[in-house]
Amino acid sequence: MAKVESFSLNHDLVKAPYVRLAGSETQQDVTIEKYDLRFLQPNADALPTAALHTLEHLLATQMRDELTGIIDISPMGCRTGFYMIVWGQHDIKEIRDALYNTLVFITKTDFVPAVAREACGNYRDHSLFSAKEYAQQVLDQGISLDPFQRIL
Structure with missing residues (x-):
């Protein structure tokens, strides 16, 4: 059975919220990176659907x-x-800053894209109010650059 990186992460030791590089692959001079954008503490909380x-x-x-x-x-x-998942190599601070700016945007927006029946497979299951609340919670706690210690 193939090893899955995220299944090797000790979820009891991480300290959310954080951003971490969860994997990187390079083939034929092309790099793809996978980032873990963790909002809530594993096994302690979960985002409502x-x-x-x-x-x-x-x-x-x-x-x-x-x-x-x-x-x-x-x-x-x-x-x-x-x-x-992104093309190329990125600095972890660049990812964190992009997420921070996006969460600030979310707390201020009144529009959710693609919520019409034709554009979304479950268009009735959305909550902008809740999305704003969780975005603000992450902003209030700060987004760490390290999953195991709070480096803001």
């Missing part, structure tokens, strides 16, 4: 305005954050 879904839509659009090379941003199955 409506908040998670709305955050996914807002991160998917706004992060692309902050950072080049984004391939995908997807929610974690445990609902404590998101994985982001």
Whole structure:
């Protein structure tokens, strides 16, 4: 069975919220990086699905305005954050700053993109109010550059 990096992470030792490089692969001189954008403490809390879904839509659009090379941003199955896959190599501070700016944007927006039936597979399951609350919670706590100690 193949080893999955995130299953090797000791979720009891991390201190959310944080950003971390969760993996990197280079083939034929092309690098792809995977980042762990952790909002909540694992095994202690989880984003409700409506908040998670709305955050996914807002991160998917706004992060692309902050950072080049984004391939995908997807929610974690445990609902404590998101994985982001990007082309090329990025500095962890660049990722953190892009996430910070996006969360500030989320706290101020009144618009969620792609929530119409034609654009979303579960268009009824959104909560901008909750997304704003969780975005503000992460901002209030600060986004660490290290998953195991609070480096802001």
